Amino acid sequence: MAAPRAHPAPRPLALVTGASSGIGEALTHCFARAGHDLVLVARSVDKLQALAAKLKAQYQVAALVMPADLASLEAAQRLARSLKRRKKIPDVLVNCAGVLEQRPFVHMRAADHQAMIDLNISALTAMLSHFLPMMLARGSGRVLNVASIAAFQPVPSLATYAASKAYVLSLTESLSEELKDSGVSITALCPGITATQMLSHATQANQQLGKLPHFLIGDVHEVARQGFEACMAGDVICVPGVINRAAMLASRSTPKWLLRRVGGLLARATS
Numbered sequence: 001m002a003a004p005r006a007h008p009a010p011r012p013l014a015l016v017t018g019a020s021s022g023i024g025e026a027l028t029h030c031f032a033r034a035g036h037d038l039v040l041v042a043r044s045v046d047k048l049q050a051l052a053a054k055l056k057a058q059y060q061v062a063a064l065v066m067p068a069d070l071a072s073l074e075a076a077q078r079l080a081r082s083l084k085r086r087k088k089i090p091d092v093l094v095n096c097a098g099v100l101e102q103r104p105f106v107h108m109r110a111a112d113h114q115a116m117i118d119l120n121i122s123a124l125t126a127m128l129s130h131f132l133p134m135m136l137a138r139g140s141g142r143v144l145n146v147a148s149i150a151a152f153q154p155v156p157s158l159a160t161y162a163a164s165k166a167y168v169l170s171l172t173e174s175l176s177e178e179l180k181d182s183g184v185s186i187t188a189l190c191p192g193i194t195a196t197q198m199l200s201h202a203t204q205a206n207q208q209l210g211k212l213p214h215f216l217i218g219d220v221h222e223v224a225r226q227g228f229e230a231c232m233a234g235d236v237i238c239v240p241g242v243i244n245r246a247a248m249l250a251s252r253s254t255p256k257w258l259l260r261r262v263g264g265l266l267a268r269a270t271s
Contacts, residue, residue: 005086008131011061015039015083016129017070018097020047023191025145025202025242026224039064041079042097057186064088069117072095076126082132089134092231094167095124098148105159113160120164124150125171132175135184142229143186145172149239151190169237176236185234189227192241 014031018024018269020042021078028038032055040048045067047123066082068075098120124145135141150162151169172188179186223240231236 011037012091013037013039013088013201014043014092014094015131016094016096017041017080017123018095018146020044022096023189023220023224023227024096024166024221025051026093027096027144027228028055028063028192029058029221030224030228031094032063033060034063034232035059036092037062037064037179039066039088041068041070043067043069049059056211057154070123070127076123076130079127080130084134090131091140092142092144093127093131093135094144094146094231095127096144098164100158100161102158102161104157108160116160116164120161121167124168128171128175132184133177136179136182139183141162141184142231142234143172143184144227145186145188146227147172147188147190149190149192150248151188151192173236185231187227187235188231188237189223190239191223191227192239222227227249 005202010048012035014028014036016031016038018022019028019038019040024042028040030053032038038050038052038055038061040063042048048065048067055063066079068079070076099116101108101116105113125176128143132141132143135143138165145168146160147168148165150158153162153166155162169188169190170187175186226240227238
């Protein structure tokens with residue numbers, strides 16, 4: 001009598017927000033290449049469906065498209081409920097959805113500031129509050145929060161954005177201690193200026209950004225690779241690029257008044 005055929009072990013599942021472009025899209029390739037099935041979250045259905053087809057064809061993984069506007073108050077809760085009903089609890093949560101505006105604070109509408117806060121802070125916090133308890137109940141999981149090098153210092157003309165990313169970094173560092181020995185790790189990816197659609201839009205609004213030296217602009221695939229590896233290793237902070245790491249270390253040892261002065265000079269030079 002033939003032995004019953006063993007079922008293959010299920011692949012780990014990674015949920016990626018902001019998956020339709022930029023660092024988020026690059027991260028989906030990292031996880032798919034490593035054998036993860038994907039849950040793809042962003043607003044654009046068409047882009048997500050095209051990405052899902054590409055991931056399936058290239059890596060033979062499953063990719064579930066779940067379009068959502070995470071700035072909406074109930075979006076994270078709806079995602080969590082839907083995945084729980086499907087018995088698809090993510091092994092990895094990647095919070096990459098975010099928005100950037102590069103202008104003086106007073107030249108922006110109150111709605112622009114609120115939009116950044118809603119997506120960069122409130123949506124990320126809601127995703128953590130709904131998915132972390134599931135991971136803790138299972139006793140395993142990894143989280144990758146995409147912050148920014150801007151989280152380490154004040155950045156005039158990016159005031160609200162930098163403040164929102166400082167929140168992400170602080171929250172990640174605090175949770176890394178709360179989650180110690182729980183089986184769940186959390187990582188903050190803090191890239192510098194990266195060649196993404198977000199940078200292209202910022203450059204259209206401010207032509208001076210197009211004059212930045214090429215060595216200051218990171219490759220999106222390399223940034224994603226380093227973030228993926230840091231997440232899987234359980235590192236708390238990942239700052240891709242030698243120059244960015246030097247800037248981060250300098251910012252943590254430099255007096256705040258000097259950081260403000262240097263930031264002001266750079267902001268005026270690119271305005």
